[in-house]
Amino acid sequence: MDNVITVRELRVRSRDKTLVGPVSFDVGQGSTTGLCGPSGAGKSTILRALVELLPNGLTRDGELQVLDRTIAPGKGDADLRAKIVLVPQVPVVFGGSILDNALFGLRHVLRASQGVLKERAEKALEEAGLWKEVADRLDSPAQNLSAGQRQRLCLARALALEPAGLLLDEPTSALDERSRDKVEQSIAALHGRRAVLLVSHDPSQVERLCDTTVNLDQPVAASPAAAVG
Amino acid sequence: MTTETLTRPPVAPDTGGRPRPSKWIWTWLYAGAFAVAALLLVVVGYLGAGIAGGHVDWMELLTESAWSPTNSVFGGLAMIYGTAVVCALALVIAVPVSWGAAVALSEYLPPRLARPLRMCVELLAAVPSIVYGLIGIMVLRPVISKIADVPGGDSLAAAGIVLAVMITPTIVAVSVDALTAVPDRVREAAYSLGLTRREVVRSAVLPPARSGMRAAVLLGLARALGEAIAVFLVVGRADGRLPTSFGEFLDSLSHPGQTLTTKLAGPEPVLAGTSGPYFAAICGLGLVLLALVAAATVWGTRGRDRGAASERPLKFRGTARLRQQRDRLVMTLRLGALLLPSLLLVGMLALLVTRGSSAFDPSFWFTSATGAAGGGVRDQIVGTVLLIATTGILALPLGFGAGILIGIHASERTARVLQTVTVILGGAPTILLGLAGFVILSTTMGWGRSWLAGAIVLVPVVVPVIALTTSARVRSIPAELTESAMSLGLTRAQYVRSVVVPYTWPATITGLLLGLARAAGETAPLLFTATVFFGAPMVPSGIVESPVQALPTHIFTLSQDSGDPQAVTQAWGSAMVLVLITAVLLSAAVALRNRFEGERWTT
Numbered sequence: 001m002d003n004v005i006t007v008r009e010l011r012v013r014s015r016d017k018t019l020v021g022p023v024s025f026d027v028g029q030g031s032t033t034g035l036c037g038p039s040g041a042g043k044s045t046i047l048r049a050l051v052e053l054l055p056n057g058l059t060r061d062g063e064l065q066v067l068d069r070t071i072a073p074g075k076g077d078a079d080l081r082a083k084i085v086l087v088p089q090v091p092v093v094f095g096g097s098i099l100d101n102a103l104f105g106l107r108h109v110l111r112a113s114q115g116v117l118k119e120r121a122e123k124a125l126e127e128a129g130l131w132k133e134v135a136d137r138l139d140s141p142a143q144n145l146s147a148g149q150r151q152r153l154c155l156a157r158a159l160a161l162e163p164a165g166l167l168l169d170e171p172t173s174a175l176d177e178r179s180r181d182k183v184e185q186s187i188a189a190l191h192g193r194r195a196v197l198l199v200s201h202d203p204s205q206v207e208r209l210c211d212t213t214v215n216l217d218q219p220v221a222a223s224p225a226a227a228v229g
Numbered sequence: 230m231t232t233e234t235l236t237r238p239p240v241a242p243d244t245g246g247r248p249r250p251s252k253w254i255w256t257w258l259y260a261g262a263f264a265v266a267a268l269l270l271v272v273v274g275y276l277g278a279g280i281a282g283g284h285v286d287w288m289e290l291l292t293e294s295a296w297s298p299t300n301s302v303f304g305g306l307a308m309i310y311g312t313a314v315v316c317a318l319a320l321v322i323a324v325p326v327s328w329g330a331a332v333a334l335s336e337y338l339p340p341r342l343a344r345p346l347r348m349c350v351e352l353l354a355a356v357p358s359i360v361y362g363l364i365g366i367m368v369l370r371p372v373i374s375k376i377a378d379v380p381g382g383d384s385l386a387a388a389g390i391v392l393a394v395m396i397t398p399t400i401v402a403v404s405v406d407a408l409t410a411v412p413d414r415v416r417e418a419a420y421s422l423g424l425t426r427r428e429v430v431r432s433a434v435l436p437p438a439r440s441g442m443r444a445a446v447l448l449g450l451a452r453a454l455g456e457a458i459a460v461f462l463v464v465g466r467a468d469g470r471l472p473t474s475f476g477e478f479l480d481s482l483s484h485p486g487q488t489l490t491t492k493l494a495g496p497e498p499v500l501a502g503t504s505g506p507y508f509a510a511i512c513g514l515g516l517v518l519l520a521l522v523a524a525a526t527v528w529g530t531r532g533r534d535r536g537a538a539s540e541r542p543l544k545f546r547g548t549a550r551l552r553q554q555r556d557r558l559v560m561t562l563r564l565g566a567l568l569l570p571s572l573l574l575v576g577m578l579a580l581l582v583t584r585g586s587s588a589f590d591p592s593f594w595f596t597s598a599t600g601a602a603g604g605g606v607r608d609q610i611v612g613t614v615l616l617i618a619t620t621g622i623l624a625l626p627l628g629f630g631a632g633i634l635i636g637i638h639a640s641e642r643t644a645r646v647l648q649t650v651t652v653i654l655g656g657a658p659t660i661l662l663g664l665a666g667f668v669i670l671s672t673t674m675g676w677g678r679s680w681l682a683g684a685i686v687l688v689p690v691v692v693p694v695i696a697l698t699t700s701a702r703v704r705s706i707p708a709e710l711t712e713s714a715m716s717l718g719l720t721r722a723q724y725v726r727s728v729v730v731p732y733t734w735p736a737t738i739t740g741l742l743l744g745l746a747r748a749a750g751e752t753a754p755l756l757f758t759a760t761v762f763f764g765a766p767m768v769p770s771g772i773v774e775s776p777v778q779a780l781p782t783h784i785f786t787l788s789q790d791s792g793d794p795q796a797v798t799q800a801w802g803s804a805m806v807l808v809l810i811t812a813v814l815l816s817a818a819v820a821l822r823n824r825f826e827g828e829r830w831t832t
Binding site: 051053056077078079080081082083085086087088090092094095096104105108109111154157158161167 | 339340412414415417418419420421422423424425428432433436437548549552553
């Protein structure tokens with residue numbers, strides 16, 4: 001099986017010291033890989049290192065390969081981010097309707113008619129397990145959705161890009177049990193179709209969803225607050 | 230081992246009353262709020278009384294262009310035209326540059342660079358307008374006169390450019406505030422969907438920031454509309470004719486004109502007396518001006534919370550390569566836009582430091598002026614400090630009271646009304662404050678030129694700044710803090726005294742310093758009420774007919790005599806001193822803000 005993401009000896013450092021790593025892992029086509037560790041171990045930081053969204057002042061070194069492309073540190077670009085899509089921990093809903101949100105990334109990267117775009121959005125919403133709940137109100141403001149629905153909308157927005165891989169950062173940490181189950185169902189449904197790297201602090205969740213697990217043990221003093229400059 | 234029984238000291242019997250009920254707090258808060266409303270009423274009231282005292286032909290005032298007091302013809306259209314042209318020109322130049330620079334500052338520059346630059350922009354926004362006027366008269370006029378072949382260079386275009394330079398820092402500063410208020414996770418979410426930087430800015434950052442950036446422009450416009458002094462120095466003040474064709478319109482740009490504010494800042498209000506049709510027409514012009522400024526201010530500060538729900542659907546915009554090229558092009562444009570204000574900053578500093586070098590000679594600070602334009606400016610510095618200190622003492626309790634009342638919502642409606650009144654008062658053209666002071670304090674009450682009149686006239690400049698910073702701080706009190714205090718059984722008054730005041734006062738002091746920095750540079754209100762150019766004692770004795778000398782009016786008088794090299798040197802030196810005083814006040818305010826309100830300069 002081909003790897004979608006290959007990471008070797010990846011480190012995240014500030015100017016004078018190594019904050020995270022070194023870590024090495026692969027995420028295979030269609031597999032779900034868990035990234036576990038205590039709070040502050042640098043799980044979120046690693047996800048951001050993969051798509052070049054590290055907070056200011058932090059840099060990555062080590063080897064990173066996405067599909068057949070080797071990404072040198074600092075060379076990640078918009079194309080990379082459209083191939084492996086990060087879904088942040090706190091769902092961000094942009095202004096505008098549910099449909100606007102589902103198409104937020106896609107309409108920037110795909111030249112297509114409104115009809116085709118809408119079809120892709122519907123498919124993505126279905127894949128994220130949100131379609132049934134919003135099918136009749138695609139044009140209503142997305143701000144009105146519940147927390148669990150927002151998280152799945154963010155997932156749908158990422159899936160609409162038909163990415164090779166998804167980076168999920170604690171997707172259920174802010175949700176109640178019922179919403180968590182729904183999001184977990186959506187993630188489980190991705191198995192076999194998309195490469196998923198799932199960050200979680202909950203071992204049982206990793207057990208339920210993942211084929212392989214990467215453990216980060218040493219806590220480090222990285223602040224997870226991401227700032228994009 | 231012996232066991233001692235520990236006895237508690239006897240507790241005083243419960244008297245049943247509340248300790249320190251602090252009811253007086255309400256009196257104070259309502260006094261502050263009442264003062265704000267009263268100040269605005271006085272300004273509007275004196276204009277209204279003036280209009281009522283003589284017959285104003287509004288049709289003539291708004292549609293005729295001829296202004297000739299000797300023939301009792303009072304048409305204000307040429308002045309309204311002048312104001313419109315000057316402000317439109319200022320906006321056309323300032324808005325694209327400012328918005329580009331603001332986006333560059335908040336989205337493109339690394340925080341290491343953006344932080345100090347943002348601070349410089351805020352400092353630049355507080356530079357007294359008299360300094361911009363001085364630069365206009367000394368630097369811009371000669372250039373215009375060479376290009377457009379106008380003797381002297383006084384023109385509507387010069388006034389528009391000076392205003393553009395003046396409002397650019399304001400628009401940049403407020404726009405950057407709006408942009409940095411967009412949380413970083415919104416940017417991250419957009420980047421992680423594969424958008425380029427330009428697309429992230431356009432689709433994710435600008436929509437929520439747009440209303441704040443529009444407000445920035447309206448605040449800039451309000452400042453441009455109400456500015457009297459900087460325009461006065463370069464516009465030429467010729468009661469012009471209206472253009473009837475596009476060619477004439479272009480031609481009118483390079484010729485002297487008149488605006489509403491310059492008419493009011495000229496000698497005419499003093500000549501017009503305090504009643505009769507002439508005075509009524511002047512008051513009519515003032516009311517038109519106030520209405521314009523109030524409209525811009527209110528429009529600019531309302532509805533910030535309206536989300537950008539009605540976003541136009543974006544269509545796909547090209548291949549990957551095209552997207553990248555576009556991204557680079559836009560980045561170049563925006564960084565280029567940032568270059569202009571930066572150059573402006575460097576240029577202004579260079580001008581002030583080289584030409585105002587006399588300010589670095591201690592004797593300039595500590596000797597009094599000799600002759601028309603020699604010696605130092607000791608008396609002017611003392612006068613300015615006296616004025617703003619008195620203003621601060623008068624304004625602090627009023628602004629604090631009003632601000633807290635707005636913040637804690639006596640009722641939702643009072644708060645809204647009061648906030649609007651405060652905002653309008655803050656935007657009121659200072660020339661109108663000066664005229665109100667002249668009519669009420671100097672003439673009617675017979676104070677003549679008096680330092681106290683000057684200080685009182687500056688109070689409405691400072692009070693809104695204090696009130697608005699205070700109320701913003703009150704609103705940021707965490708809900709849990711309020712909830713815990715109230716659930717421990719405090720009354721509202723006790724809550725104000727024990728929670729709100731201790732939490733808020735640093736912001737109030739910041740507001741005071743910011744307000745005083747603004748007041749220190751005000752020229753227009755002092756001209757008729759408080760200052761003379763020469764011959765006042767260093768410290769006035771008494772109130773009636775006891776003027777002072779002050780830095781802004783000193784610069785104003787000197788810069789009108791731009792042919793005399795000695796006066797020019799003196800003017801630049803005084804400008805440098807004034808800028809230094811403002812900068813000290815402002816840095817103190819910024820330091821306080823950062824100390825007490827946490828790190829604010831984050832990008």
